[in-house]
Amino acid sequence: MDQPNIFKYATKELSQDAFIFWLLDHANPKYKNLDENLKKCALDLIAEFFRLENKVMPSNIEEFSLFKQYKNIDILLKINNYNIIIEDKTGTKSHGDQLIRYRNIIVSEVGEENVLAIFFKTHDQSSYKKELGEGFKVFSRENLISILNLYKDISSDIFNNFKDYILEIEEEVNAFIFKNEWNNKNWIGFFKYVQKELNRGNWGYVPNQNGGFMGYWWAFQKNEFCIQYLQIQQNELVLKINSNKAENDKKFRNICYQHFLEKAKHEGLSFSKPARFGKGETMTILKTDYLVRSESQLIDLVATMEKLRKYTSFIEKYALSADDFIH
Numbered sequence: 001m002d003q004p005n006i007f008k009y010a011t012k013e014l015s016q017d018a019f020i021f022w023l024l025d026h027a028n029p030k031y032k033n034l035d036e037n038l039k040k041c042a043l044d045l046i047a048e049f050f051r052l053e054n055k056v057m058p059s060n061i062e063e064f065s066l067f068k069q070y071k072n073i074d075i076l077l078k079i080n081n082y083n084i085i086i087e088d089k090t091g092t093k094s095h096g097d098q099l100i101r102y103r104n105i106i107v108s109e110v111g112e113e114n115v116l117a118i119f120f121k122t123h124d125q126s127s128y129k130k131e132l133g134e135g136f137k138v139f140s141r142e143n144l145i146s147i148l149n150l151y152k153d154i155s156s157d158i159f160n161n162f163k164d165y166i167l168e169i170e171e172e173v174n175a176f177i178f179k180n181e182w183n184n185k186n187w188i189g190f191f192k193y194v195q196k197e198l199n200r201g202n203w204g205y206v207p208n209q210n211g212g213f214m215g216y217w218w219a220f221q222k223n224e225f226c227i228q229y230l231q232i233q234q235n236e237l238v239l240k241i242n243s244n245k246a247e248n249d250k251k252f253r254n255i256c257y258q259h260f261l262e263k264a265k266h267e268g269l270s271f272s273k274p275a276r277f278g279k280g281e282t283m284t285i286l287k288t289d290y291l292v293r294s295e296s297q298l299i300d301l302v303a304t305m306e307k308l309r310k311y312t313s314f315i316e317k318y319a320l321s322a323d324d325f326i327h
Contacts, residue, residue, distance in 0.1 A: 005161045006158075016090055020120065021066060022158065023045065030064070035155070052137035052143075058079060066078075072102070081110070085136075094119070094131055118137055119136040123169065124141070141166060145167065179298075180293070180298055184214055188203070193301065194216060195216075203216040217229055218312070225243070226242065226252050226320065227244070237311060239287075240282050241256050242281060249283065259318070272286065272288065
């Protein structure tokens with residue numbers, strides 16, 4: 001909707017905390033004259049938390065209480081004998097052992113069987129392995145949209161502003177299909193597609209002295225001397241190595257460059273030497289273009305994925321073993 005939206009300006013996690021807290025509070029039985037649809041939406045949200053935890057939501061709410069920053073937990077919702085930990089994130093990830101600490105605190109108070117732990121994430125991240133491993137269930141933007149979209153007739157500006165804001169994020173992430181110049185959200189949408197198609201890899205923003213880029217890395221071939229892998233650096237696909245020890249950088253770089261360039265020519269691939277070999281923990285050995293675009297400069301996803309699979313097979317087929325680095 002083309003009108004001012006408070007959540008376009010209030011983008012911090014505290015603003016999102018406030019909305020979640022406000023919406024959940026509509027399920028509080030102490031309120032008697034609320035918008036019935038907002039109450040149903042709040043109950044649907046809570047029911048989804050229970051579904052994610054494979055638990056049955058109480059049919060009758062006898063006790064209900066909400067806490068902000070209880071022992072540093074973003075939101076703690078208590079329903080009857082259940083305690084729901086909600087760790088709310090926008091563009092950041094969990095850090096350190098915070099999730100483990102929060103969960104252990106509440107488990108010690110009410111018991112394991114009465115704890116639900118929800119990682120509430122409205123922006124995207126490459127992997128939730130850490131959060132899942134620490135006992136949290138992921139409540140994603142897709143989960144949120146599936147609930148918000150059930151309610152078309154709520155008149156609350158707060159609700160509708162937040163809903164429009166979330167839908168705009170989703171629309172922009174997926175807009176890479178319809179645009180020829182991509183921003184970071186468009187790159188995220190493309191990388192999510194690649195990740196789903198390849199069923200491997202991770203992505204994220206990579207800072208460097210030139211301003212950084214959105215990257216995607218996968219196909220790691222590891223041995224005790226040198227790691228070889230592929231990385232997308234926005235419009236460029238590169239083959240990179242990590243020689244593990246600085247004293248081996250130049251030697252291993254030259255071995256890998258000569259080997260992979262020869263094999264690329266044999267396979268008819270368009271890998272070429274970078275403008276210069278860098279120095280550091282990781283080094284680019286070869287580079288190529290990989291994006292296939294239509295006449296209108298929109299991405300051809302089928303042809304692009306075909307190229308990426310071809311380069312994936314290439315590095316898997318010709319990866320150097322530890323013995324290849326011993327001369």
